[in-house]
Amino acid sequence: MGKRSDAIASEIKSWIVEQNLTPGHHLPQEKDLIEYFSSAKSTVREAIKVLQAQGLVTTRTGPGGGAFVTEIPQEKALSLLSNYFYFKDLSIKDIYQLRRQLEPEMAASLCGNLDAHDLERLKTAITIYSSPIATQEEEYQQRLNELVFHEVLADLNPNPLLSFVCRFLLSLLKNLDFCHKIYQKPNPELFDTGRYYQMALYDALVMKDRDKVRHLMQKHMLAAEKIMLERERELKSNLQ
Amino acid sequence: MGKRSDAIASEIKSWIVEQNLTPGHHLPQEKDLIEYFSSAKSTVREAIKVLQAQGLVTTRTGPGGGAFVTEIPQEKALSLLSNYFYFKDLSIKDIYQLRRQLEPEMAASLCGNLDAHDLERLKTAITIYSSPIATQEEEYQQRLNELVFHEVLADLNPNPLLSFVCRFLLSLLKNLDFCHKIYQKPNPELFDTGRYYQMALYDALVMKDRDKVRHLMQKHMLAAEKIMLERERELKSNLQ
DNA sequence: AGATATTTGTTCGTATGTATT
DNA sequence: TAATACATACGAACAAATATC
Secondary structure, eight states, X not given: OOOHHHHHHHHHHHHXXXXXXXXXXXXXXXXXXXXXXXXXXXXXXXXXXXXXXXXXXXXXXXXTOEEEEOOOXXXXXXXXXXXXXXXXXXXXXXXXXXXHHHHHHHHHHHTTOOOHHHHHHHHHHHHHTTSOOOSHHHHHHXXXXXXXXXXXXXXXXXXXXXXXXXXXXXXXXXXXXXXXXXXXXXXXXXXXXXXXXXXXXXXXXXXXXXXXXXXXXHHHHHHHHHHXXXXXXXXXXXXX | OOOHHHHHHHHHHHHHHHTTOXXXXXXXXXXXXXXXXXXXXXXXHHHHHHHHHTTSEEEEOSTTOEEEEOOOOHHHHHHXXXXXXXXXOOOHHHHHHHHHHHHHHHHHHHTXXXXXXXXXXXXHHHHHTTSOOOSHHHHHHHHHHHHHHHHHHHHHOXXXXXXXXXXXXXXXXXXXXXXHHHHHSOOHHHHHHHXXXXXXXXXXXXXXXXXXXXXXXXHHHHHHHHHHHHHHHHHHHHHO
């Protein structure tokens, strides 16, 4: 891979680590990079574009503008990672094998570390999806709102790794084609058990009963997986 | 974000999903893309460069060349994701909170699904790091070889998600700055317990004793975490 | 508020490198 | 070996965005 622009991109990237550049630092301007690498404008621009596509830098026009080192937004990282799994053909079983392990740990580790405001966020996340359903479109929205509770839990967790992986699993449930189809069908069973567990989890979090939180989330995940697997089976048999 | 090249990149990306293009499909040639988007050469090239940086396409020169849809290599996905955590300041605790949950599940789910060849791979992974240590440099190599066993386990696992996350945790242990430092110091305790657990795990996998596998890996992770946390503490106090 | 200067973004034409036939 | 088809690199002119006065 002797491509010049790629070489420039990786050299600039190694600047960032070697000089310990932090978000906000600005890289040399285009014209200086052109001179430094003695390359053409387009070539340098392609190099910057690579870094931009990976989320490492952002650019601004105008005086004082240029390319700035940036902290990759979570959304960007989620979308970059989902590309990797696009051709991997994930199943409900695959996703829940991780959720079963991680969601209980995440909820438990949060126990006792939530202030009143955090608990309030969780409460509103639950109420969002308690409202009655009118149209078919709202049906699907309810399925998504069901996940909001878990998204809030992930947001509140101080472990960036755990938080990210859980959010990624949630994004798969939201965006994966077959999950999309599963969620589009009415699913009162999933709705009822989901709501029950979320309310019970909220109470246990208020009580700071860590073991109960963990245990409830384990049961919640097992129940959700069971229902989702059934829907997945139905979906597959309908296709044949 | 009204940038033309980004808009072109995301339109091409949506072609890939809408037309269900699979790895190997080739996109229109540069000149056709230029015509289709009625944009300049450099602009279209920057768009392709974005997709390339994200691993979605690769390009080839020469007749029959062009941009081809590709399956993102695992290495590429690992490196893209590690960018996200570069500024996140992860700790041993963060990493092991996930390893504690996932490694036992991974090993257990493998139990009974390994053929003779797979077991052979595991065995050689263990023996790699049993050889005696001569130089200081080999000391560090030994620390890395210790992880090879877990990498093989991840490779063998049929769940792409579980496999990827475990590999990512391993790549953090290898590449993160402070882990690097921890691993550079002699650590006979980590070495001995590691080797003990890996051999015990191998035996349990041969015996297809799933509960024992899970239990051993849980203890292995707890032991490793304990030692790593101590080293991390030492390192931090040395810096002050 | 408006003009200006600065910096990235886009255009276009040309030349070079590389793999296929 | 030569011809062809394609990406890659070059460079100068122009457009758009934005901070400053």
